[in-house]
Amino acid sequence: MSSETTERRRLAAIMFTDMVGFSKRAQENETVALELLRTSQRLQRENFALFHGHEVKSTGDGFLAEFPSALQATQCAIAFQRALHQHNTTQPVSHAFQVRIGIHVGEVVQRDSDIYGDGVNIAARIEPLAVGGGICLSETVYAQVHNKLEEALAPLDSPKLKNIDMPLGVYRVLLPWQEPLPADPVKPSPSRRKLLSLGAVAVSALGSAGWLLTRRTSQPKTPPASVGEPPDQKSVAVLPFVNMSADKSDEYLSDGMTEELLNALAKVPNLRVPGRTSCFAFKGKSGEAIFRDVGEKLHVRFVLEGSVRKAGKQLRITAQLIKAADGFHVWSETYDREMTNVLTIQSEIAGKVVAALKGKLGVDDAQQLAKKPTKSIPAYELYLKGHRAFLKNTEAGWKEALKYFKQAIQRDPGYALAYTGLADTYSWAGIALVESQKAWATAKELAQKALTLDPNLAEAHLSLGIVLASTFDWTEAEKALRRAIALNPNLAFAYDQLGWVKTVCGDFDEGLSLIQKATELDPLSALFHADYAFYLEYARRYDEMILQAKKALTIDPNFSFAYHLLGWAEVWKGNPAAGIVHFEKARALDTQPQFLTDLGYAYARIGERAKAEQVLRDLETQAQTRFVAPGLRAMIYLGLGEKEKALDWLEKSYDQQDGSCGNFKVDPLFDSIRNEPRFQALLKKIKFPD
Structure with a gap:
């Protein structure tokens, strides 16, 4: 009889363990050595069960085990070493022993009941580096757990992994009972360490270069509470990529990679991608339930996260797709490139990621993948700064945005997106900063310039639609805004502005339906919730108006426009004195x-x-x-x-x-x-x- 062997590839957190000096002990006293081995196996198996680990096989005096997440594997290793330390303190020196542990996250091939592949090989090569009986983590694991542990982590200096050609960073867990190595940093107190690690993640976002991303891939130790599946199952949120470079000024690389992926995925037909504001609301955030939190707040089934690391002329970008409900790794890939034109690299990798995710998400090809918006990195950085300033929706923010967008265009006169940013700022600032007629004329010229540069740029049609509405050309404004939506069905701002056009023209039903769509696409945008309240004001639905304005303030407690709206709701409800309280808050903020x-x-x-x-x-x-x-x-x-x-x-x-x-x-x-x-x-x- 012949048997058919089945193979399956998947991501896993892999742990290798090894008892230090077992062979020598067995030669000296086999009875004691076997007794210690049984103790080691018992303690390890007890902790495997506590952290959902699966014992793949025994390796003689150690184990190969796998876990659902990097965090669970690391927590299991720490718990085991703590139990072993307590055991050793109660035993004579002759019955004390040590165990080395190495952990890596990577792709494995499952063949029957065993697992193979580079992920297993790397974990096996890391384990011997855990000198003195400790825990060593690959750079992949470090990226996912470094701000979730009470224990500090220290990088090993140029670790050499046997038969592993690719350079790989390795980190040692600083266990409190271990003697520090000369290269170990001074260990901060737990509270200080938590602040430091959070600060390190907070400078992540869109920019630099990394290895298997992020800082939050874990499942709870108990099954998660039931989370309702999003109505649209073809949905993914792109979380800000982590800057893993030594130079924190390289953050623009990780931010840029995030922006590129957002833009590329937004063009995939029938795929819902939350907007930039909502995705970047999670920048620097972590925790065991982060993916469930993203899934619930952004109503997505999947989360794409990653990291970027620049080292000399080398750039490494890693991305992974995770199921929001349980933190399960669906897909992961690492891209190594020579540091030439960063924008070209970002566009290329965005295309590769989208192509790889098609099958995982069950969607079609993107309509237009990652056309490079500019070849000038300084122009790109200035555009990002201008976009962030514009979204503040304040007088100071608009002034800042005008400055950055103008500088971006000076750097690259052919940068269509920068023209749209400048056009939108003039359109929105027309009533606040600049004489209206001058603002509209300038905005229209800029939008038309953007369209000349890129006729299929959704943002350019959006900019034209905004200025046409500002000059009361309602029919053409609606055409331009609908064209923007056709080119990019995930462009929340286009739904918001089309909703405004329909609302001020008296079509409240469609106007409110459109702004609701904008809030669904970008649910953590304070601006869109505030605009929802604004449109409800015109529909005379003041109680609902108050609820939406308060939602905006939940997202941004210092959002002056939301206080402005709360004040008017009170005025229309017959409470102008109560309205004054809100108006004074708005005035104090802007x-x-x-x-x-x-x-x-x-x-x-x-x-x-x-x-x-x-x-x-x-x-x-x-x-x-x-x-x-x-x-x-x-x-x-x-x-x-x-x-x-x-x-x-x-x-x-x-x-x-x-x-x-x-x-x-x-x-x-x-x-x-x-x-x-x-x-x-x-x-x-x-x-x-x-």
């Missing part, structure tokens, strides 16, 4: 004239006319040195009940294409003058669709 105006209107509503008039004077003073939108002064006059003066300023608002004009049709602020002939004339000029 210097936009809008937030001062909010206070002026609320003062007028509670009968504090003198305070309202003082706000008008303050706005007039500000207008001497900066742009103050005419619509802001109209708001206060509406609060004071001076309709004709309000209409005078609203007509000036239209003449200057002030951004507030876009809200005329639906904003409750204008209900008191909605039937006034002068206001009706303004509505006709803005040409809202029926």
Whole structure:
């Protein structure tokens, strides 16, 4: 009879153990040696069971075992060594013994009941480095556990692994009862060590070069509580890659790799990928339940994480796919490259990762994979800084964004994404920083330039749609925004802006449906939750408006726009005094004239006319040195009940294409003058669709 041998490849955390000096002891006293071996096997098996380890086979005086995660394998090793240390303290010297342990995470081949492959070989070569009876971890394991342990870790100096050609970092676990080696660092206290390790991870994100990623791959010691599967099972979140380089300034490499993967995966048909804001909310975060936390908060089935390490002219990028519900490793790969053009490398590897994940995620090819946005690394870094500043949604943030995007374009005049970033900043800052008509004209020119450079860039169509809506070209704005969504169905910002267009034109059902889609794609974006509240205001759904604004504040407690919205919700519910409390918080956080105006209107509503008039004077003073939108002064006059003066300023608002004009049709602020002939004339000029 012939038997068929089956093989299966998978990722595993592998542990090799070995009893120090067993052969010599057996020669000296076989009876004692076998007694000690039985004690060693008993202690190891007890701890295997505690940490979900599987004994693959005995190696004579040691074991080959595997675990569901690197953390569980390391915790098991520490627990065993602690038990062994306690045993040795109760025994005479003749009955004390030591065990070396090596741990690695890698791909294994399972053949019947045994496992083989490079992952097993590397673990076997690491184990002898655990001198004096200790624990050594591969760089892969270190990346996943270094900020989850009470014990400190120290790198070995240029470790040599027998028959392993590829250079590999190895770390030793500093057990408190062991004598330190000369190269070991001073061990900080547990509380200090925790802060240091968290700080090390916090500088991770998008940038540099690494080995099997991250810092949180573990399963709980008990089965996880039931987690509802996301409605769309083809979903993956890209967590910020860890910067494993010695130079922390190389973080731009890990951040860039994360951005590249987000962009590439977002173009895969029928795959839901949470937006950048939500993914980067987990930057520097760790913990045993991190993957379940990501799965629950971002509603994804899988998590892609990784690391980047730069060493001289060598770049190593590692990525792995993990099931969110239980931390199970689905796929992993390491890419070694010569440090030439980093952006080309990032694009290449993003394409390879997406291709590798197709089968794992059950999706089709990407529509457009990783077209290099720029060849200039300085321009790319400036773009990233500008994008981060823009998302602050504050006056200071917009000023910073304008500076960085302009510098990026100076570095690379052909950088289409930088033009879109600058266009969006002008569009959003038009009512806060720059005269509106000038802002819209500049934004339109920049968006068109981006489209000339890359006609299929979704962000360029989005930028054009935003500025067209700002200038009341509603039909063309909707076309541009829908084109952006067609090119990138995961572009949450496009749904947000199309939702605004539909809402201000009076289609509340579709507008709210679109902004809800944006929050689903980027659930940890304070801006999108705040915009959801904004659109609910126009639909007169004030209780829901409050809930959404509070969600935004849960994500970002210092988000001035959310306090602004809470204040208006209270005003419309008949509590302007309560609204003032929120308006004052917004004003304390941001210097936009809008937030001062909010206070002026609320003062007028509670009968504090003198305070309202003082706000008008303050706005007039500000207008001497900066742009103050005419619509802001109209708001206060509406609060004071001076309709004709309000209409005078609203007509000036239209003449200057002030951004507030876009809200005329639906904003409750204008209900008191909605039937006034002068206001009706303004509505006709803005040409809202029926």
